[in-house]
Amino acid sequence: HADFMLGRLEEIRSHSPFDGMLAYSLLGAYETTRLPRFLDAGTEVTEEMLAIPTSQCVLNGGLMVAMATAEYALLTGSSAATQKTHDIIAQLTPYQNADGSFPHWCTGSRDIHYTGWMAMELLHLRRMIADARIDPFLVSMNAFLEGRTDGNGMSIYQESCGSGCTQYY
Numbered sequence: 001h002a003d004f005m006l007g008r009l010e011e012i013r014s015h016s017p018f019d020g021m022l023a024y025s026l027l028g029a030y031e032t033t034r035l036p037r038f039l040d041a042g043t044e045v046t047e048e049m050l051a052i053p054t055s056q057c058v059l060n061g062g063l064m065v066a067m068a069t070a071e072y073a074l075l076t077g078s079s080a081a082t083q084k085t086h087d088i089i090a091q092l093t094p095y096q097n098a099d100g101s102f103p104h105w106c107t108g109s110r111d112i113h114y115t116g117w118m119a120m121e122l123l124h125l126r127r128m129i130a131d132a133r134i135d136p137f138l139v140s141m142n143a144f145l146e147g148r149t150d151g152n153g154m155s156i157y158q159e160s161c162g163s164g165c166t167q168y169y
Helices: 001-008 020-031 036-051 059-076 078-088 110-129 136-145
Strands: 158-160 166-168
Touching: 001 020, 001 036, 020 036, 020 059, 020 136, 036 059, 036 078, 059 078, 078 110, 110 136
Parallel strands: none
Antiparallel strands: 158 166
């Protein structure tokens, strides 16, 4: 599957933080196969991720970059990649809502799936790096997600907020 991506690399690249997932995949292919072509391509994409200002690596896109930089740091020992990973995680704090959720584009919105996706990214990051900020994020995200799940494990996408209004998730 990684060779499929290599054959279409320019077509599938966005040259944005979202390419972090692509870099992570290519680096993961190298970690599994030890074939240099995957490391070469993953390094190329990761170097572009390292050049993006960290302030532009926010929320889901930022965590995609962090997954790539964490994996790159594990494979190469790059201190710059390690630092970028920690810096991206550190800047999540102001985006997290008080209930543990994260907004999907609209500031203050609370999104079940987006929060769950970001939690999965943080779980991957926790396996790759030691960062004391990850577990507190995960604890509050879990509380939000548990509160949005009914007794049958189904997501609760809306609830009344009184006086005829509805809160959507």
